[in-house]
Amino acid sequence: MDFKTPQETLSINGFPITFRPVKLADNTQVWVPRGISRNEVSLCWRIYVVSEHELYTRNVHDSEHGYSAEATLSAAFDLMQAFLSGAVSRFVVDQRERTEGIERDPLVDSGVTGVVVSRSTRNGYKTVPVTTNYSLRDSSGRVRNMNYYVGSISERADGLGRSDQQQKFQDSLRKAIDVRRFYNRLRSQGIYPTTHLRHEDVPADIKRMPVDLPDYLDIEEILDSYMATPWTPIAKTTGGDPEALAAQLQKRDLSTPHKQVYLNGFGLRFHRRTYEGKTLYLPKELYRARGEWRVRIFCVDRIFTDAVTDEECEHDIDAALHSAWTLLISEIRQSEAPVVPENYRPAKIALLETGIRAVSITGLARTRKTDGQVSWSFNVGILQTEADGRERRITLATWALSQVTDDQIWHSLRYAAAASAYRYHLLARGVSPEKATLRKDSPIPDEFWPDAPPCPITVDDLTYHAEQRSKLEKTTTQK
Numbered sequence: 001m002d003f004k005t006p007q008e009t010l011s012i013n014g015f016p017i018t019f020r021p022v023k024l025a026d027n028t029q030v031w032v033p034r035g036i037s038r039n040e041v042s043l044c045w046r047i048y049v050v051s052e053h054e055l056y057t058r059n060v061h062d063s064e065h066g067y068s069a070e071a072t073l074s075a076a077f078d079l080m081q082a083f084l085s086g087a088v089s090r091f092v093v094d095q096r097e098r099t100e101g102i103e104r105d106p107l108v109d110s111g112v113t114g115v116v117v118s119r120s121t122r123n124g125y126k127t128v129p130v131t132t133n134y135s136l137r138d139s140s141g142r143v144r145n146m147n148y149y150v151g152s153i154s155e156r157a158d159g160l161g162r163s164d165q166q167q168k169f170q171d172s173l174r175k176a177i178d179v180r181r182f183y184n185r186l187r188s189q190g191i192y193p194t195t196h197l198r199h200e201d202v203p204a205d206i207k208r209m210p211v212d213l214p215d216y217l218d219i220e221e222i223l224d225s226y227m228a229t230p231w232t233p234i235a236k237t238t239g240g241d242p243e244a245l246a247a248q249l250q251k252r253d254l255s256t257p258h259k260q261v262y263l264n265g266f267g268l269r270f271h272r273r274t275y276e277g278k279t280l281y282l283p284k285e286l287y288r289a290r291g292e293w294r295v296r297i298f299c300v301d302r303i304f305t306d307a308v309t310d311e312e313c314e315h316d317i318d319a320a321l322h323s324a325w326t327l328l329i330s331e332i333r334q335s336e337a338p339v340v341p342e343n344y345r346p347a348k349i350a351l352l353e354t355g356i357r358a359v360s361i362t363g364l365a366r367t368r369k370t371d372g373q374v375s376w377s378f379n380v381g382i383l384q385t386e387a388d389g390r391e392r393r394i395t396l397a398t399w400a401l402s403q404v405t406d407d408q409i410w411h412s413l414r415y416a417a418a419a420s421a422y423r424y425h426l427l428a429r430g431v432s433p434e435k436a437t438l439r440k441d442s443p444i445p446d447e448f449w450p451d452a453p454p455c456p457i458t459v460d461d462l463t464y465h466a467e468q469r470s471k472l473e474k475t476t477t478q479k
Contacts, residue, residue, distance in 0.1 A: 003030040003073055009190035012081055014089030016190030024069050036076050045076040051087035053099060074362055091188035100327060107225055114180045119222065124231035126223050127152045130172040134183040138194035148197050150176045153219050164432060171217040173381050177211055178202045197325040235265035242333060249329050254280050254321065265337030274469035277356040286328050287350035303355055303454055324358045344381060351465050355454030358383045359416045363465065376401040376466040380416050396440055401466060406458050413453030418444040
């Protein structure tokens, strides 16, 4: 090997070997492998290599090799390479040997270095997060310590029985171990990841490797081993003064971007929206319907709805928007925000918001090849986590926009609300996700049917949405 020229990173038996430039006493520059350093006082190269089971150190003097620093470096590298060829790299084992010190807590010891099981609390209840530690090299070349969050098991897990909780815990551990093994493989090749690691990035051969999880890892025992930190919800307000913030917000220009703010516990995130040719930045609580601006607020005990029509403001759409915005801020000041929103997946399009947990409406436009006419259909579906751990959306009803009636939409949304309530009722009683999975037209007991859907939607709402989407797509195509 010519150490006078730059060398590529090597991997010797799972040991990553990188090279760095070093100037000798005669100003000759050589590229020195990691694990070898120069001592000019003693005129020697020092080998210092750590393997999984032992530490190898040795001084190789120039006097042994004709007083040639370069020849001595070559001899030192040969000795180091011979040692590494018969040693075990710390990157090819799951759990590294530890020096004497504080013992691991066996209750949360994953058995794999870098895979961490924690005991935590959130909003007054217990959670057990599973994470993987790894290092990442950013664009500036700096190496940073990172964590890959796999997930957490909560004592409030929706209806998961003991066996289901344990299975979810073990699945999380498996994913965390896969990611750590992938990271170790990269490091054994002298590579640092440059992007955040995910389980989707792990090669298939690593995912197929066996995992021997310790028998003592029991999620129920972990949850029972500590107490949750007491927690009192506080209505968060940006700046701390609700009155001052409310007055400031009511003067805000909604045609320009704004950062997220909290008012009385409600988080207002301003999203870019285009309504009837106007580009605005609005929170999900304020949206446009035909001829009016609507306000919808998910409060702790109710859903507040109201509207300001263009007609009330002399058909001035901007004045109507300002009135609706003022109404929204005033109502938020008087309302109590829910600690955990009931609908965990709010609709991206507020006009299609169902207000039903895990239930959504999607629209689809089809263009007929014969005459180029566009026809729209909508469907309402529920997202369910099934026995294999995957989330699947089951369609409960489909409507052709040209034929559907308000009564059909009303009934379908009532059915969707009943299906969602019944499913989560079953899960809360300990029924497995497989048995609690609903299909289209599954019978729902009468007591779960609401008198009305939480967020009524009309045919005109669907029509208005289709019109706006078609205009927006036409404008985008022309550009």
